[in-house]
Amino acid sequence: MQASPLANFQATVEQLETSGSQLDGIPVDLEESIRFAGARLTQAAGVLLRLPQEVIAQAIILFTRFWIGPEGGSLAEFGAAHISAGSLYLAAKLSAFPKSARSIVNVYAFLDTIPSTYADLEQLWRENNPEEYYVSPGTYERRRSTLFNMEKQILKVLGFQLQVTLPYTLAITYLQALSAFDDPGATDLAKRTFAHLNSALLSPQLLLLTHQPPTLATAAIYLAAKETNVKLPGVDWWTIFDTDREELGFLVVGLLSVETFATAEKAKWADRKVPLTVEEVNAEMDRRQSENAGE
Amino acid sequence: MASRWANDEADKAEDARRKKEKEEKKRQKLAKQQAEQEAAAARAAAEREQASRPAKRRRLSASPEKEGGASGVSGEAKVLRFEAGSWGPCRHINNFETLNHIEEGSYGWVSRAKEIGTSEIVALKKVKMDYVNDGFPITALREIAMLQKARHKNIVDLKEVVVGDSLDEVVLVMEFIEHDLKTLQEDMAEPFLASEVKTLLRQLVSGVDFLHQNHIMHRDLKTSNILLNNRGALKLADFGMARFIPPPNAPLTQLVVTLWYRAPELLLGTTTYSTEVDMWSVGCIFGELLLKEPLLPGKNEVDELAKIFALCGLPDEKSWPGFYRLPNAKSLRLPRDTRGPKPGPVIRTKFPLLTNKGVELLTELLSMNPEGRPTAGDMLNHAYFTESPKPKPPEMFPTFPSKAGQERRRKRSPNAPQRGDAPGMGGAEIDFSGIFAGREEEQKGAGFMLKMG
Numbered sequence: 001m002q003a004s005p006l007a008n009f010q011a012t013v014e015q016l017e018t019s020g021s022q023l024d025g026i027p028v029d030l031e032e033s034i035r036f037a038g039a040r041l042t043q044a045a046g047v048l049l050r051l052p053q054e055v056i057a058q059a060i061i062l063f064t065r066f067w068i069g070p071e072g073g074s075l076a077e078f079g080a081a082h083i084s085a086g087s088l089y090l091a092a093k094l095s096a097f098p099k100s101a102r103s104i105v106n107v108y109a110f111l112d113t114i115p116s117t118y119a120d121l122e123q124l125w126r127e128n129n130p131e132e133y134y135v136s137p138g139t140y141e142r143r144r145s146t147l148f149n150m151e152k153q154i155l156k157v158l159g160f161q162l163q164v165t166l167p168y169t170l171a172i173t174y175l176q177a178l179s180a181f182d183d184p185g186a187t188d189l190a191k192r193t194f195a196h197l198n199s200a201l202l203s204p205q206l207l208l209l210t211h212q213p214p215t216l217a218t219a220a221i222y223l224a225a226k227e228t229n230v231k232l233p234g235v236d237w238w239t240i241f242d243t244d245r246e247e248l249g250f251l252v253v254g255l256l257s258v259e260t261f262a263t264a265e266k267a268k269w270a271d272r273k274v275p276l277t278v279e280e281v282n283a284e285m286d287r288r289q290s291e292n293a294g295e
Numbered sequence: 296m297a298s299r300w301a302n303d304e305a306d307k308a309e310d311a312r313r314k315k316e317k318e319e320k321k322r323q324k325l326a327k328q329q330a331e332q333e334a335a336a337a338r339a340a341a342e343r344e345q346a347s348r349p350a351k352r353r354r355l356s357a358s359p360e361k362e363g364g365a366s367g368v369s370g371e372a373k374v375l376r377f378e379a380g381s382w383g384p385c386r387h388i389n390n391f392e393t394l395n396h397i398e399e400g401s402y403g404w405v406s407r408a409k410e411i412g413t414s415e416i417v418a419l420k421k422v423k424m425d426y427v428n429d430g431f432p433i434t435a436l437r438e439i440a441m442l443q444k445a446r447h448k449n450i451v452d453l454k455e456v457v458v459g460d461s462l463d464e465v466v467l468v469m470e471f472i473e474h475d476l477k478t479l480q481e482d483m484a485e486p487f488l489a490s491e492v493k494t495l496l497r498q499l500v501s502g503v504d505f506l507h508q509n510h511i512m513h514r515d516l517k518t519s520n521i522l523l524n525n526r527g528a529l530k531l532a533d534f535g536m537a538r539f540i541p542p543p544n545a546p547l548t549q550l551v552v553t554l555w556y557r558a559p560e561l562l563l564g565t566t567t568y569s570t571e572v573d574m575w576s577v578g579c580i581f582g583e584l585l586l587k588e589p590l591l592p593g594k595n596e597v598d599e600l601a602k603i604f605a606l607c608g609l610p611d612e613k614s615w616p617g618f619y620r621l622p623n624a625k626s627l628r629l630p631r632d633t634r635g636p637k638p639g640p641v642i643r644t645k646f647p648l649l650t651n652k653g654v655e656l657l658t659e660l661l662s663m664n665p666e667g668r669p670t671a672g673d674m675l676n677h678a679y680f681t682e683s684p685k686p687k688p689p690e691m692f693p694t695f696p697s698k699a700g701q702e703r704r705r706k707r708s709p710n711a712p713q714r715g716d717a718p719g720m721g722g723a724e725i726d727f728s729g730i731f732a733g734r735e736e737e738q739k740g741a742g743f744m745l746k747m748g
Contacts, residue, residue: 006377007377007378007379008379009379009380009381009382010379010380010381011381012381015381065382069383071383071384089430090431090436093429093430093433093436094433094436094437094440096541096542096545098433101428101429101430147430148430148431149462151430151431152431152462152463153462155385155431155462155465156384156385156458156462157384158382158384159382159383159384159385159455159456160385160439160443160456161380161382161443162436162440163440163443163444165379212376212377212379239374242374242375242376243374244374
């Protein structure tokens with residue numbers, strides 16, 4: 001049977017229980033921090049490569065799927081930045097907007113020069129120094145072969161299942177079905193809806209791996225309508241889109257919690273870099289160990 | 296020489312591990328079934344009590360009782376849930392034992408194999424790792440993506456993708472099908488019966504229709520890519536050239552479709568084409584099934600075009616508006632005989648035994664103007680399929696000894712174009728004015744032929 005265009009691959013219960021990283025002794029909070037930073041990195045690289053959000057979203061989902069489950073990739077073995085680059089390269093390759101390995105390597109080299117994960121980007125642009133992120137031909141050769149290797153690793157871990165069904169177009173269809181576009185605030189409503197769907201990509205609760213596109217779209221619309229004061233029907237309209245009240249409530253809370261999580265992450269890492277390579281992860285583990293020993 | 300898949304010492308440990316794994320799986324499955332039965336019983340009980348509890352959200356922690364409520368009966372409304380499946384890592388190639396080689400194509404080699412655990416016979420298709428400058432071959436990625444999406448009874452089933460020790464060894468596991476139409480026809484003494492052609496064609500077009508409805512162009516339909524099993528079921532294979540239909544006006548390569556099945560607009564160098572190119576190939580295959588030999592076996596692009604013009608007549612601005620604006624049309628010198636009517640198609644004479652409806656359908660399929668070709672959906676409703684003789688039920692199909700099951704193929708036919716093949720007609724002016732020279736005599740003798748000696 002053919003998969004429904006309304007359905008997306010979902011992580012199994014077993015996959016959500018543990019991960020390759022946790023089996024290798026990486027603490028859960030560090031794993032969450034890295035996954036969040038890695039998803040943001042993918043988004044940033046995608047924007048710099050001028051890829052459409054749909055392709056970037058697909059890359060982030062591939063990136064997130066990679067780390068899930070006992071048979072998923074481990075942060076002790078693969079660097080998050082490498083897997084991010086591999087996911088983006090793969091997602092772009094399958095789209096109508098393929099990007100060359102050179103472009104990918106360049107963009108990630110540039111992003112790597114940002115001194116801290118949650119740096120002030122305004123200031124960064126002012127201090128832009130191209131020499132810092134120049135990739136010499138020799139370095140490029142090496143990074144390209146790493147990129148191709150990561151691509152294969154992702155394909156293997158995901159069993160070549162690269163299909164991703166996204167909630168964006170569905171959200172527009174739903175807004176139309178609700179006649180929301182007659183409202184003067186419709187543009188803001190649609191924008192906020194998409195903003196919430198974009199934050200769902202970064203959710204530490206892995207909302208896009210555990211919930212289907214129709215419910216995600218419905219929850220994002222519900223939340224956006226509340227924020228923009230657009231009046232939606234007074235009845236339980238979400239049931240039309242196959243969402244029940246409990247799931248809607250869960251997703252609304254889940255979507256809102258991304259901001260809290262992001263703020264906490266920013267405070268936690270302050271002006272440090274979230275470790276996105278295997279060496280950095282090892283260094284962070286050592287640091288934590290000596291910190292614990294010192295107490 | 297021992298097969299490269301033959302067991303050695305190292306494999307024994309692996310076998311033992313796999314066996315354990317399988318037993319574990321079996322046990323889990325049993326437990327799951329039990330849990331499901333319990334859940335079903337609980338559900339039934341709940342329904343009897345008419346409790347109007349709201350449906351539970353998807354349970355996200357493992358617990359002995361599997362989700363029972365999530366399937367969707369809530370108090371006030373029915374909520375649909377779609378099953379989407381999950382993902383897991385690729386298995387290792389040594390789960391399969393190769394039996395024999397089937398074919399080496401443009402894209403990789405294919406062999407018949409047995410899954411060791413289940414003894415199921417499958418076809419393995421190894422991905423050729425060419426053009427490593429772009430990483431994993433995009434053609435292979437596309438083929439896998441298409442096959443995963445295109446689940447249909449007339450499309451070959453991709454079971455899984457397995458990898459070898461090195462990640463450069465990637466193998467597609469597909470259902471094994473005994474024959475391909477090309478090899479089969481070469482070995483048959485007589486062409487297929489009219490009723491058999493109809494069944495084959497209808498299955499072919501169902502598959503193509505499904506692809507087109509899912510925005511997939513196959514771009515390499517030919518008899519060697521069409522498989523037939525011993526139950527008379529036809530399946531499309533080899534999606535190495537397939538693509539999702541891009542947004543309108545996005546340029547595509549015209550280097551697609553094996554020459555003999557390539558539509559005239561591709562030969563003339565268009566870069567904006569769509570599903571009509573597949574319908575042309577369907578026309579060529581229709582002709583080939585009737586004739587038991589390729590309909591338009593051109594030696595090169597120019598010869599192919601000459602054969603097309605000879606069979607289908609010459610295009611002009613009226614029958615194919617915009618024809619002269621195609622990139623390669625400028626270098627053609629077509630016969631300019633303004634006195635009489637232009638030579639029309641000779642499909643009727645080429646297929647004297649075909650019914651009028653059949654000729655009508657074939658003529659439409661082989662319409663030079665892509666707009667003139669029926670869509671796969673239209674074609675399924677064509678009167679040709681309902682008139683007598685009726686299509687033969689697939690179960691009634693004769694069975695044939697399988698080549699793929701036993702031995703290698705012998706005859707070669709051209710492959711789909713490769714990346715880097717020069718497009719175009721070589722730039723020089725090409726003279727077609729002579730192709731209708733001998734046609735006057737030909738047409739007079741049409742209808743029947745006397746075989747001498």
